[in-house]
Amino acid sequence: MSDDTFMGVPREKIPWYPTIDYSKCDFCMECDKFCPHRVYERREGEVKLVVAHPEHCVVFCRACAKTCGPDALSFPSKPETIELIKRLRAEAEGHDA
């Protein structure tokens, strides 16, 4: 299915998803309220929010980070991600050839 690949690369091979810095996160849940793709999930206990579905995250989207007051969300480097995608595409083409 289309949702399983991005730019011809299996989605699970692209490490694009938010990372929560728990030393900054105040569990205001703005990111979870914002994200329509259900990347986050709330939990009982001390850690009240986790990145439960990284594979739902839209590659190159960082919109949730803009809702984060304490700036607790980070994403991988975009240029490095593009390089990785290029490499994986080249490898896939090599296999097809």
Added chain:
Amino acid sequence: MMPERYAVLPCNGLDKAVGPLAREIAQVVVEACRGELVCPVLYNNIPALYAKALELPLIVIDGCGTRCASKLAAEHTLKVARKLQVAEALKETGESAGEGLTPDAPRLALCRLLAERLLSAPEEAVALDTDAGFAEPAEYATVTHDKFIFRIPLQGYLFDENHCWARVAGNRVRVGISDYMQQELGDLTFCEPPQMGAEVGQFDAVGSVESVKAVADIISPVSGRVVAVNPAVAESPEIINEDPYGRGWVAELELRDLEGDRALLLDGDGYLALVRQKAADYRP
């Protein structure tokens, strides 16, 4: 030379560390240009109180990414001459907003610097002189799913898999969102264009769009420098719903490396295939 006078509409985010910085920058700017400060709370309640002040060109200062001040300006269809988002500006300078709600001496100094920059940066003209080369697409392919019809122009457009398009004319390119994306988002209520002059890498955000359902970044298919933004969509974002590939363009860029960028993009046929796949399990 005395700087031009401005009305300044700042963030009022007193509960976050960037809020007091926005307020400090606003005060420095107002003092430097003998301008008028517009309280966002009071303006929201009684806009008429600031009718006189807002005859001046407007500077909007947002604290964080929620951009309350920009949104307030957009709600009142105010024309923005200059703007600053403090959280982003801090990131660019490698500084943090600091702890607590009272800015310390280094941050006050940084506020003065940002205020100075805000006033002295050249105000770039919005180049809207020509739509030449950016004519509306002659024909569309369509993908139908239930009662939904998604249009895709087959000629003259490049697409990325974030459902954004690029239309090239000479060394310039216009970018916007696809018909599929605008339907997925639903009625748009807000469009935040990118900063004029911003250097954009391939797949960087060039602004964002907001509907009653969601906010989405506009992911630029190509790299380049922002040389124009479409004031019409900032004022009336529904134009994007009505005409996503034409009048609903969001930004115009001067191309940097089209040939390099192109390797990772889809042409009309490629994007048509992607929308066919997406439409199969489309749930509005």
